[in-house]
Amino acid sequence: MSESAVQIIARGPRAIAEAAAAALDSDPLLEGATYSILEEDEDRGVWRIDAFPNDADDVRGIEAHLKSHDGLAVIVEKLADADWLAMSLSGLPPVRAGRFFVYGAHDEGVVPRNTVNLKIDAGAAFGTGHHGTTVGCLVAFDELLKRERFERVLDVGCGTGILAIAAAKTGSKVALGTDIDEPSVRIANENARLNLANARFVHAFGLNDRKVRGQGPYDLVFANILAPPLVSLSQDIKEALALGGVAILSGLLRTQERRVTAAYLSRGFVLERRIRRDAWSALVLRRVG
Template sequence: MSQDAVQIIARGPRLVAEAAAVAIDSDPTLEGATYSILEEDEDHDVWRIDAFPTEPFEIDGLTALLAGYPQLTVSVDKLADADWLAMSLSGLPPVRAGRFFVYGAHDTGRAPVNAVKLRIEAGAAFGTGHHGTTEGCLSAYDDLIKARRFDKVLDVGCGTGVLAIAAARTGSRVAVGTDIDRDSVRIANENATINDATARFVHANGLNDRLVAGQAPYDLVFANILARPLIGLAQDIKGALKPGGIAILSGLLRSQERMVRAAYLSRGFRMVKRLHRDAWATLVLERP
């Protein structure tokens, strides 16, 4: 990031913040914008959106969009000319999600003895385990592998690769991940090496890559992306799964849960479980 890098913060009631987050997801010009939404003050119903635009048009688009919600208090703060991502990650505590312990290099040596240790370096990718969607996926997966194992796992929109790496580290013979961002694929492969995991990651849009299609059908598919792509990929994810296979879906807000669930139930999926972390939802569904 340059010295002109900024952080946009918007605070307000949950329903308003969620509506603004849905609007960000629905705006095609902001498709690559990085943001999070979380509860800041439960007693006073204050929720916060943190956005980190990387291009001038994202700054303009986000500020204009958020200005359309007068109940939100919006501020734009300049970030210092420094490695802001590394600095922010150094202040994040490790995450425990079931048997999984996700940490960065700054927390090496702090992992419990009985945990599956996942050292994840984010770089320019998304998915360190601190976000409610990643934590939700790991917790859902941890519950599932108490009763069964998944020989072949696909991670759609892999980010840092943490989900496929978690699968590879807990017995999956095949763990494949895809992402539309080349930097994410590079970082995910580096993280696989760091964790001595057999997971493989490829740059691909959709599920038609030769490596992905060649390993199908899968026992489990992770898709931690956004609501609209989740809906658009419903049939493809069904086709990539074995009968009885499991889909763990996240990247959607609680307010988007109903429409995503409907897209999969209409294709014969059975709802197994749902988890909520902050404003985010994780859905676990089974292909009949």
């Protein structure tokens, strides 16, 4: 990471922070920027946005959006030239999500025997299991597994591969992940080997790639990405699913639920469940048409 890399932090009440996050998400010029939103201080009602711009244009755009919301305190900090992702995740506790237990190498001594254990270490891909969107997907999957099985599973935007690996370790015969980011695909395949999971990950642009479509139709599709691509991929996800198949969608804020849900209802899905964690939401939709 270069010396010019910065992090933008904004703090304020929940309603204002969620409105600011929604503004970031709706700006097409900031589609490549990464941010998170979470409750920092429950007693004081303080929510926090952490944004990581890719370039100077992102810095200006994000800072302008955040500062336009009265009630947010905004600061810009330089990031040290270090593996800050690995450093920050190395001290995170393991996560329990239904039957799934997500842990890093530093937690190997506390792994339970009666859980589906997923070893995911810090790396240059999203999806360690600590983020509310990933936990929401795992909780939704755990609930579905109590009454049905999924032979063929696709993970769109796989990141670390945690969701496809979870599917492989609970009996799915096909557990395929795809990502447009080549390092993520490499990391996901490494994680599959580390977890002795029969999951496979491919570099592909879109669900119409023959490497993806050739394994379908799928009984379950995970898509833990962002609200705009979830909307734009609604028809492709429908075509990738068998009739009666399930889509677990996340990467969206609670304020974006209506927009994403509407896109899928119009494609012949029904909403079965929504799971909320912090400001984030996971949607469980079934293809009925």
